[in-house]
Amino acid sequence: MSDSLDQLNARLLQFAHERDWEQFHTPKNLVMALAGETGELLEHFQWLTAAQSATLSDEKKQQVAHEMADILLYLIRLSERLDIDLIAAANEKIAINAVRYPAEKVRGDARRAGEYDD
Amino acid sequence: MSDSLDQLNARLLQFAHERDWEQFHTPKNLVMALAGETGELLEHFQWLTAAQSATLSDEKKQQVAHEMADILLYLIRLSERLDIDLIAAANEKIAINAVRYPAEKVRGDARRAGEYDD
Amino acid sequence: MSDSLDQLNARLLQFAHERDWEQFHTPKNLVMALAGETGELLEHFQWLTAAQSATLSDEKKQQVAHEMADILLYLIRLSERLDIDLIAAANEKIAINAVRYPAEKVRGDARRAGEYDD
Amino acid sequence: MSDSLDQLNARLLQFAHERDWEQFHTPKNLVMALAGETGELLEHFQWLTAAQSATLSDEKKQQVAHEMADILLYLIRLSERLDIDLIAAANEKIAINAVRYPAEKVRGDARRAGEYDD
16 A cells, blocks of 8 residues: 555554444445445535536535545555555556556447447 | 555546546546445445455455445545545544544444434 | 335245345345445436436436336335335425425525535 | 325425425436435444344434435435336336346345356
8 A cells, every 4th residue: 555545544543443443343334334425425416517516615625525535534444454455456447447448449438338348 | 645646646637538538527427436336335245244244255355356446546536626635634534533533432332423412 | 105115015025035035134234235226326327417317218217217126125125124114204204304494495505404504 | 106106206396396496306416316315324324233223223213214215205206307117117127136036046145146147
């Protein structure tokens, strides 16, 4: 992992330990918590137009930043529990996507992956 | 941001540009895509017991790593679109949570934040 | 419940029983499964404009109908496990919302509930 | 649709009309709102064991019932916008699942659908 994610991981480990919360942090529970935070992020955007979603007020942007932070924190916590290297996985996934979506084939087209198989 | 997230961000920007996909990457759409990936992560864990969720097979772990990678990648993409510093927001959120959940008050107790107000 | 939901509930109970799947249908697991299906629904809409989302092709509409069906089925299954009357709860919620969002106060305004407190 | 869902649909149409909220109720937005409510449902269950999730307190059960109601209401609202018959789609989906998961093949086994293809 990167230094920054490593530092966040260490802070989260200590945070959970001090509160005796490791017992709740099963991967299954952490996945649910991550998804719950994603729901909160959605709620900030659900009634906005695409244009409005790109021009948030400072107050709203701050709230959105904290929801995104919650997602990242659960992602880091989950990667620690499962012994997964997030950064390595992300680089792998970009490489996979580069093969799956060749630029010349999908330019300007955002259909779902499976739909290109036709 | 950290060096690793910066590098992923740069790769994602190039990826989107080569495919003329910036037009689809409104914050609203990226939030939906992030939530869609979270759904895929949930599906891997929905029928597992807590214990099973902590002892994934290598094959399953690889799949889970890639779903987590998708979430991270959309999180990075969204933070770029909204000009949000993910790492700074994550550190802020940990500081907020430390005040919100004092260790001596919540030890061993995982009720929801609001429920501590009682 | 309504007759139609009652009938679906009976079909689902039999379906689970014939497959010895009751053991997996804890409320926690069913909530995850419901959320996983919601993720699939999101994926159909994530790159569409608002206008495109209102004019789906017949094929896409069929797929969307089946994702919505999956959500309804898990909702029914969950209500059976928790002994909750979905229709009664829905009517209650509409009554609550009518008080929470007085027409004259929120007309043409879709900000989040909490934001009206200011 | 069933009478009960029809009645809820009529109440929701009137509710939206009185508040001039039809403008926000694009299928895309409704899907996001539905997913946001699913996130709230998840949050009620994320730290519970499977056993705890089956023995909710009356207060918690009431809260869960209202989150489930929100999901049902957005599902009905979305089906109206897209002209989809939810009950018919649900019956179709059960029939599809009966073929996809033959009882004798999947008894006591809850792996994901795709995994049975192997």
